[in-house]
Amino acid sequence: MRITLTSILVDDQKKALAFYTDVLGFEKRTEIPMGEHSWLTVGSPEQPGGTEISLEPDEHPAAGPFKAALAEDGIPFTSFEVDDVHAEHERLSALGVTFTQAPTNVGPVTTAVLDDTCGNLIQLHSPN
Known part of the structure; x- marks a missing residue:
């Protein structure tokens, strides 16, 4: 068993992508449009093929609280x-x-x- 993907709940995918790539230094791995959101992942350039982080929209009612x-x-x-x-x-x-x-x-x-x-x-x- 391996960890290949984990998620972070974000309030805005575009803002999150900019922060996680331009500021923290991750690289975009996947962006697949899915209606108003995307399947959007980033990963560390220090770990090609390593674990990815899904920048997941936080729209579920439980996410905000x-x-x-x-x-x-x-x-x-x-x-x-x-x-x-x-x-x-x-x-x-x-x-x-x-x-x-x-x-x-x-x-x-x-x-x-x-x-x-x-x-x-x-x-x-x-x-x-």
Whole structure:
């Protein structure tokens, strides 16, 4: 069993695609129009053929309260590994990304939490 696809619920697919590609540095893997939305995935250029993230419209009635509760409690929806959290924090901050948690050493890893502009908090982590 392998993880090949996971989803992030987003409030606007075009805005999410711009953030996840132009800001975070992922690459678009798939875009198939499906009515007013698309089957839209991104992946890491560091992992060709690796796990993809579906930028899934958050239109289900449960999605809004779920995302709001996580954000209110400061809980990241998912986590991405980076080589150096401090360097990514500096790079992304310079691009205007809002962080809800600055780089913090939490034992075996250093973490930071950012707002993806699409209703989610995303954790970055790097091993110490």
